[in-house]
Amino acid sequence: MAMDNLDNSFNEIKIALLREFIVLTESLNFTQAAKKLDIPQPVLSRHIREFEEYAGGTLFRRSTRHVRLTTMGTLIQQEVMKILKQVDHSVSVIDHFTERAKKHLSIAYLGDAFNNILVKTIDEFREKYHSINVDYQETELGKIVDLIRANEYDFGLILRPNVVDTFDDLHTLALQKDPLYAVVNCVHPIAKQQFTSLKEIANYPIIRTNPKIHSYAENFSTNFFIKNHIDFTLQKEYPNFNTCLF
16 A cells, blocks of 8 residues: 555645545445536546545445445545545634635715724724724715615714615614704804804805705705704805815
């Protein structure tokens, strides 16, 4: 029995061939083994002959009715099972420290409103959960809703989710409550006030992002006046929030 030859040749043997050998030893039927491996039977037969050449002896006794392991085949079966068990364990250990083993968490968030909070929170999350890969994307509110509804992202971080609550297929959870702010130029008459009111703000012309470009712009601006039955003057609409500011 040429075991020395087998030891010297294992470096040249593919793991897939070893797995094919084990499947055949379990079924002792070339047709069934080939079907389970999803390869043609002649290919399996050729691989087993190549393996026997590596081993330097006959591993199976074949007849028209039966396939049986030889004494050498039984011994090699035991050793190959040990090898494959070790290979599977080693791959599992390696995967634990690579991206392949990582689960994914994807977050879409609304601009600068969450930048500081998100970065700190994700850093803390990664420290605690090394096996989870976190992806996050800054985008507009409408895009966040689209990403969540299409199951492309796990969840989104938004402000004032009252519009999202109108969708039956979406659900919101409150993380914290923020005060409502009015953004004015530093030379504006109310700029030095610590607090103001919707009624006082309504005395001045209002600008907002264009609802035709951002479908939820109205809900997060002038709708506050409408819901409180306060008259206001809409002076101009801009394509995005940054343009409103600058």
